[in-house]
Structure formats: C-alpha cells, structure tokens
Amino acid sequence: MARPSPARESTASASTGWRIAQVAIVLSLVGLFAWLASNTAQNLHSRGIMVGFDFLWRGARFPIAESLLPYDPTDSFGWAFVVGLGNTLYITLLVIVLSTALGVVVGVARRSSHPFASGLSAVFVDTCRNMPIVVQLLFWYAVVAFGLPDTDHASHPLPGVWFTDRGLYFPRLHLDGPLLPGVFVLVVGLGWAWTVRRRDQRRRTETGRSPHAGRKIVAGTLVAAVLVAATTGLRPSLEYATLGRFNYMGGVTLTPEFVAILVGLTVYSTAFAAEIIRGGLDAVPRGQWEAARAIGLSEHQTLRLIVLPQAMRLIIPPMTSQYINIMKNSTLALVVGYPELNFITATTINQTGQALEGVGILMAIFLAISLGASWLMNLYNQKLGLVTR
Amino acid sequence: MMPVEAFLRQDAEAVRPAPALVKRGWRKLLFGDVASSLLTVLISLCALWAVPRVLDWAVFDAVWRGNGQACFDAGACWAFLGAKWPLILFGIYPPDQQWRPIVVVLAFLAITLWSLPERNWTRATATGWLVVIVSSLLLMGGDTLGLQPVPTGDWGGLPITILLTVLSLTIGFPFGILLALGRRSEDRMMRWLSVGFIEIVRGLPLLTMLFIAAILLPLMLPDGVTFDNLSRALVALTFYSAAYLAEVIRGGLQSLPKGQEEAARALGLGRLATLRFIILPQAIHAVIPPLTNTVVVVVKNTSLVLVVGLFDLLSAGRSALTDPDWPSPYIETYILVGFVYFVICFGISRYSLWLEHKLSAGVQR
Numbered sequence: 001m002a003r004p005s006p007a008r009e010s011t012a013s014a015s016t017g018w019r020i021a022q023v024a025i026v027l028s029l030v031g032l033f034a035w036l037a038s039n040t041a042q043n044l045h046s047r048g049i050m051v052g053f054d055f056l057w058r059g060a061r062f063p064i065a066e067s068l069l070p071y072d073p074t075d076s077f078g079w080a081f082v083v084g085l086g087n088t089l090y091i092t093l094l095v096i097v098l099s100t101a102l103g104v105v106v107g108v109a110r111r112s113s114h115p116f117a118s119g120l121s122a123v124f125v126d127t128c129r130n131m132p133i134v135v136q137l138l139f140w141y142a143v144v145a146f147g148l149p150d151t152d153h154a155s156h157p158l159p160g161v162w163f164t165d166r167g168l169y170f171p172r173l174h175l176d177g178p179l180l181p182g183v184f185v186l187v188v189g190l191g192w193a194w195t196v197r198r199r200d201q202r203r204r205t206e207t208g209r210s211p212h213a214g215r216k217i218v219a220g221t222l223v224a225a226v227l228v229a230a231t232t233g234l235r236p237s238l239e240y241a242t243l244g245r246f247n248y249m250g251g252v253t254l255t256p257e258f259v260a261i262l263v264g265l266t267v268y269s270t271a272f273a274a275e276i277i278r279g280g281l282d283a284v285p286r287g288q289w290e291a292a293r294a295i296g297l298s299e300h301q302t303l304r305l306i307v308l309p310q311a312m313r314l315i316i317p318p319m320t321s322q323y324i325n326i327m328k329n330s331t332l333a334l335v336v337g338y339p340e341l342n343f344i345t346a347t348t349i350n351q352t353g354q355a356l357e358g359v360g361i362l363m364a365i366f367l368a369i370s371l372g373a374s375w376l377m378n379l380y381n382q383k384l385g386l387v388t389r
Numbered sequence: 390m391m392p393v394e395a396f397l398r399q400d401a402e403a404v405r406p407a408p409a410l411v412k413r414g415w416r417k418l419l420f421g422d423v424a425s426s427l428l429t430v431l432i433s434l435c436a437l438w439a440v441p442r443v444l445d446w447a448v449f450d451a452v453w454r455g456n457g458q459a460c461f462d463a464g465a466c467w468a469f470l471g472a473k474w475p476l477i478l479f480g481i482y483p484p485d486q487q488w489r490p491i492v493v494v495l496a497f498l499a500i501t502l503w504s505l506p507e508r509n510w511t512r513a514t515a516t517g518w519l520v521v522i523v524s525s526l527l528l529m530g531g532d533t534l535g536l537q538p539v540p541t542g543d544w545g546g547l548p549i550t551i552l553l554t555v556l557s558l559t560i561g562f563p564f565g566i567l568l569a570l571g572r573r574s575e576d577r578m579m580r581w582l583s584v585g586f587i588e589i590v591r592g593l594p595l596l597t598m599l600f601i602a603a604i605l606l607p608l609m610l611p612d613g614v615t616f617d618n619l620s621r622a623l624v625a626l627t628f629y630s631a632a633y634l635a636e637v638i639r640g641g642l643q644s645l646p647k648g649q650e651e652a653a654r655a656l657g658l659g660r661l662a663t664l665r666f667i668i669l670p671q672a673i674h675a676v677i678p679p680l681t682n683t684v685v686v687v688v689k690n691t692s693l694v695l696v697v698g699l700f701d702l703l704s705a706g707r708s709a710l711t712d713p714d715w716p717s718p719y720i721e722t723y724i725l726v727g728f729v730y731f732v733i734c735f736g737i738s739r740y741s742l743w744l745e746h747k748l749s750a751g752v753q754r
Contacts, residue, residue: 022576022578022579026578029582036609036610037609039608039609039610039611040608040609042611042612043607043608043609043612044608046612113418114418114419114425114428114429115415115418115419116419116428116429116432116433117428117432120432126735127731129734129738130685130689130730130731130734130735130738131689131727131730131731131734132688132689132690132692132693132703132727132730133689134692134693134695134703135692135703135723135726135727135730136727138703138707138719138723139720139723139724139727142719142720142723143720146717146719146720147720327594328593328594328595328596329594331594331596331597332596332693334596334696335695335696342594342596342597342600345600346600349604355604355605355608356605356608358604359600359601359604359605362597362600362601363589363593363597363601366592366593366594366597367589367592367593370591370592370593371588371592
C-alpha cells in the first residue's frame with residue numbers, strides 16, 4: 001500500500017514549545033532594551049544632559065591639527081564631524097591605492113624564482129601579518145618622531161627634500177599661467193586614442209591583426225599637450241621648503257602623525273594584499289600557463305590575457321573586504337593623534353557630553369560605508385561571477 | 390589503394406629517458422636574464438646601504454648594560470629592556486607579588502601546549518582550560534585565596550593580553566554557535582536577529598566598539614552599578630569574537646551535506662540531539678584551522694584596549710617609557726612588544742597550517 005509522502009514540516013506549526021521559546025526570547029530582548037533605555041534616560045536626566053542634535057550647529061571651539069578640508073575652531077561641531085570623516089576617507093583611499101600597487105609587487109615577487117625577491121617578500125609578509133597594527137603604527141611614529149634628526153640637523157636625502165623629527169618636507173609644484181589649453185589638448189587626444197583603441201580591438205577580433213595606433217596617439221597627445229602648455233605661457237615652478245626661525249616652512253609638509261599612519265597602514269595592508277594576490281595567482285592551474293605558452297603567447301601575454309582575468313575573480317571579493325578593513329583600521333590613526341572620525345567624536349563627546357548622539361553618528365557613518373561596500377560587492381559578484389556551464 | 394597497414398607502425402617507439410629535471414643553479418637564478426640580474430643588483434645595493442646602518446644602531450653602537458645615562462647619544466638602548474622587562478611584561482602589578490602573573494602565564498602556556506596534538510582534544514582538556522581560566526582570575530585578584538588583593542586596574546602586561554583573548558573567545562564561542570545556527574534557521578525572526586547582530590558588529594571598527602562600550606555602558610546601567618575597564622573591554626571584545634566566530638562556524642555548517650541531518654532525523658534523533666551529536670561536532674571539526682586564524686586576529690586585536698586605559702602588553706610597554714631616568718627608547722620597546730606578539734601569532738598560524746594539512750589528510754581516504 002502506498003503511503004503518502006511525509007508532510008513537509010512547516011516552521012509555523014513546528015511545535016508549541018518552540019513558539020513559547022520564541023516569545024520568551026523576544027520578550028526578554030525587549031525587556032533588556034527597555035531596562036537599558038530607562039537607565040539611560042535616568043542617567044541623562046540626573047546629569048542634566050538634553051538629548052538632541054542641536055549641538056551640531058554650535059561652535060566647536062577645539063582645534064584640529066591637520067585636515068584635508070578647511071577647518072577653523074569657530075566652525076560648528078557638525079562641520080568638525082565632516083572634517084574628521086574627510087580625513088578618514090583621505091587616509092583610506094591613499095592606503096587602498098598604495099597597498100594594492102605594492103601588494104601586486106610583493107605578491108608576484110613571492111612567487112618568483114628569484115631567491116632574494118621571494119625570500120624578502122616572505123619575511124616581509126610573515127612579519128607584518130603577525131604583529132598588531134597598533135604596535136606597527138606606534139613603531140613608525142617613533143621612527144619619525146624620535147629616530148629622525150631635529151630641525152638643525154635635518155637629513156637631506158634629495159635636493160629639496162628634508163626629513164626632520166617635525167615632519168617630512170617636499171617641494172610643491174606650482175603651475176602659473178593658463179592651464180586650460182594644455183588640459184584641453186590632453187582630454188581631446190586621450191578621448192581620440194580611446195575610440196581608436198576600441199576600433200582596433202574590434203578589428204583584431206575580426207581579422208587577427210593587432211594595430212597599435214592608440215599608443216602612438218597617446219604619445220603624440222602628451223608631446224602636443226606639453227608644447228601647447230609651454231607656448232600658451234604655462235610655467236611650472238617648484239616651491240622648496242626653507243628653514244625659518246624654528247622650522248621648515250613652505251613646500252609640502254607631511255606631519256609625523258600623517259607619515260606614521262600612512263606608512264604603518266600601507267605596510268600592514270600591503271602584506272595582506274600580497275597574500276590575497278598570491279592566493280589568486282596560485283589558484284590558476286598550471287595547465288593554463290602551459291597551454292598559453294603552447295599556443296605561442298609570450299610570458300607577458302600569458303599573464304595579462306590568460307592568468308590575470310581568471311585570478312581576478314578570486315582576488316576581487318577578498319580584496320573588497322580588505323578595503324573595508326583598511327577603512328576600519330584607519331580609525332587607529334587615533335593612537336598616534338591623527339584627527340580622524342573617532343578622534344573628533346571623542347573630543348566632541350568630551351566637550352558637550354552628547355555621548356548618545358556622538359556614538360550614533362559614528363555608528364551610522366561606519367555602518368553605511370561598510371554595509372554599502374559589501375552590498376556593491378554582492379552586485380558586482382552577481383554580474384561578473386563565473387558563468388558555469 | 391594502399392593497404393592500411395602501410396600507415397601503421399609495427400615497432401614500438403624506442404624508450405627515451407625522461408627529460409632531465411631542469412635544476413637551475415644559484416648563478417642562473419640570480420643572473421639568468423636581464424631582469425633577474427637587475428633585481429639582484431638592486432636588492433644587493435639596498436642591502437649594502439641598509440644593513441650596516443641597522444647593524445651599527447642595533448649592535449655596534451648599542452648599549453647592552455648600564456643605566457639611562459649611557460643611553461643618551463648612543464644606538465639602541467637594550468639596557469632599558471633589561472631593566473624594565475618585568476614592567477613591560479607584567480605592568481604595574483605589585484612587584485613583590487609578581488610570581489602570580491608569572492604562574493598565570495606559565496599555566497596558560499602549559500595548557501596550550503598540552504592541547505596542541507589532536508589526541509588531547511578531550512573533555513578532560515576542556516575542563517582543564519576552565520580550571521586554568523577560573524584559577525587564573527582568582528590568583529590575579531587574590532582576595533578569595535587570602536592573598537593580597539590586587540584590583541583589575543593594576544593588572545597588566547602579558548596576563549591581560551592572554552586573559553582578554555581567552556575569555557572573549559570562550560565566552561564568545563557559544564554565542565557564535567547560536568548566531569551561526571540562527572543565521573541559517575528557517576525562522577525569520579531568528580535569522581534577522583542573528584544577521585543584524587553579526588553585520589552590525591562586523592561593520593564597525595573594533596576601536597569604535599571599545600569606545601562605545603567605554604562611553605555607553607556606564608550610561609546604560611543603573612546608578613551605582615559600575616564596570617571596571619577590564620569588563621568593558623571584555624564586553625566589546627566578546628561581541629566581536631562572537632560575530633566573527635559565528636561566520637566561521639557558519640562556513641562549517643554550510644560544508645556539511647544535507648544528508649547528515651536527514652539521516653539523523655530518519656534514525657529518530659530529535660532536533661537537539663541531531664545538532665549536538667551529528668551536526669555540530671562535524672561542522673566545528675571542519676573549521677578548526679580557520680578558527681585558529683580567528684584566534685590570531687583576536688590576539689592582535691587585544692592590543693587595541695590601550696585606548697580604553699587598560700594596561701595590556703602594549704600599554705604596559707608605553708608606561709615603562711615614562712621613566713625620566715631613561716631617554717625613552719620607544720623604538721626598542723615596540724620591537725620587544727612586537728616580537729612577543731609575533732611569537733604568539735606566528736606560532737598559532739604555523740600550527741593552523743600544520744593542522745589543516747593533517748586534518749585534510751585524514752579526510753582524503
């Protein structure tokens with residue numbers, strides 16, 4: 001006799017015991033939050049703190065040592081938050097670019113057959129990955145602030161460059177005169193090169209011949225842009241840092257805090273990026289290299305046309321989470337005193353007592369960035385993921 | 390028409406020796422082509438420039454013994470580390486009581502070494518860990534054992550780093566399992582709660598969480614209930630561990646074939662029994678190597694508690710630097726602190742690699 005197939009267990013009618021447990025969990029969570037909220041309200045009341053975001057429009061009246069965006073102590077707390085976020089994003093983007101470029105170098109070096117290159121990069125990666133980033137940041141800060149000579153004995157490695165314990169000084173490039181003609185030539189020329197390149201690529205897939213007209217146009221454009229800029233009166237000049245009464249002035253100054261956070265985060269992130277890239281390259285089967293060579297591609301072509309496109313699929317997802325980690329690690333700039341978002345929030349809370357609001361803003365910003373980034377990543381993965389047949 | 394046989398070979402191909410293994414000598418590797426020769430020269434030049442400078446600083450001009458005066462205008466001041474290592478490793482714990490943190494560190498070292506081989510992964514070892522953790526806390530505090538009481542504010546150095554790591558992981562682990570199960574549960578409310586917790590904790594920098602714990606906990610608890618700095622940091626670190634462990638364990642749960650659960654249910658095991666005896670043991674066993682990597686992450690993260698005023702290894706080192714008799718050898722101190730972290734983390738990650746190799750060898754029968 002045929003029996004009916006077992007009824008599918010639906011969660012709704014799972015069991016009364018489970019139902020009761022569910023209700024109990026919800027009730028206890030709600031109770032916990034209510035208890036915490038009532039405590040908070042009582043504490044705020046007894047400390048005489050009014051909840052609200054009005055303070056954001058009041059004058060901040062604390063200095064910010066350095067910032068990408070213009071800031072003055074007479075600006076509002078709200079603007080101070082924006083300035084802090086600006087610094088956080090600035091450091092994050094710089095480190096992302098630098099660590100990706102260096103990570104490729106170190107990752108490829110680690111796979112090379114050259115004993116010095118692979119040995120050095122292995123030592124570098126293992127050392128940097130196994131020490132806390134805070135220790136490394138403080139180490140680099142100590143190297144700049146205590147290891148470098150004072151202003152009177154500044155080290156002078158290149159013309160126009162001075163290293164002192166107050167910071168690193170580089171020449172600043174000034175462009176005087178009309179900028180537009182040169183830029184115009186550059187944009188038009190590069191645009192033209194791009195369309196030609198598209199056409200050539202199409203032609204190559206059709207005929208198999210590969211003309212390189214695009215490259216010639218790029219080279220010509222660069223020469224033409226420089227010539228046009230020079231004839232229309234654009235004059236580049238370098239502004240050097242000069243020794244003032246107490247300190248070097250002018251030029252581009254990198255403070256010890258900025259150098260420490262930039263070098264420390266870049267070194268740490270490079271080690272992780274290198275491992276991700278090495279992992280991606282290792283995962284492409286050897287047969288792919290051998291097959292590409294067998295059909296006559298050069299080493300360079302094999303890497304660019306065969307191996308990298310396959311490795312990228314494995315590299316990009318962990319690289320995105322690595323980029324989010326860089327953003328999260330940039331908050332550690334606080335320990336060397338670089339004014340990023342956490343630093344500004346802490347100062348604001350100290351001055352106004354608006355702890356809930358400050359923490360709320362901090363959480364909202366970080367969650368928006370990291371959840372937004374992982375959402376974008378998911379979209380990208382769905383679009384470019386491996387199409388399996 | 391030619392017979393087919395004319396095309397067919399009658400004789401076998403002569404046996405040829407296997408192609409010789411290309412063994413490239415050092416000279417070939419270093420100067421085989423233009424690129425590698427350039428690389429060799431470049432790296433050698435950098436080394437020629439850097440190595441003598443580093444050696445001068447670290448060895449030849451260094452001060453190995455003596456007091457603070459000898460260290461001014463000299464190379465590395467290793468004498469400072471010789472004089473201050475108890476302060477760096479054990480913080481401001483009362484010096485006459487320092488045998489207690491030493492015993493604690495040794496106990497954790499012993500139980501860790503004991504737990505490394507797979508044959509020692511038994512219930513007795515787990516109990517051993519619990520005993521070590523509880524007795525360490527009691528020994529450090531002292532008052533229950535009739536020793537001189539030491540408040541948590543005076544604990545410092547390596548014991549703080551070890552205790553924060555071990556406590557946040559052991560408390561976070563059960564929560565991590567619950568969160569991982571919740572995230573895969575068919576029940577919508579459970580799933581949302583778990584996903585919400587995990588994503589919020591993973592989306593925030595740990596520094597921000599420590600900071601929130603330090604600011605909000607005193608605000609959210611009734612008047613008179615105070616948490617010391619250690620517990621506040623522990624709350625933030627435990628949240629963090631739970632969320633990250635949950636994601637690792639979820640990976641283990643996903644790796645299990647669905648047939649395991651169905652077979653267990655078919656045998657008549659209840660839901661809980663299936664979880665406890667069939668699902669969890671296999672899932673956790675599968676993710677032991679990534680779990681050890683999480684341990685490395687947590688060890689490194691404990692160094693962040695310096696922002697909430699705890700004296701872990703790093704901040705204890707920094708407080709040693711404030712002695713005015715010495716010329717504040719920051720670089721040397723960070724090298725020592727970094728080296729201690731390196732030994733712990735490198736050891737664990739090598740163990741993880743070895744374990745991965747060993748465990749995967751067992752599966753591929």
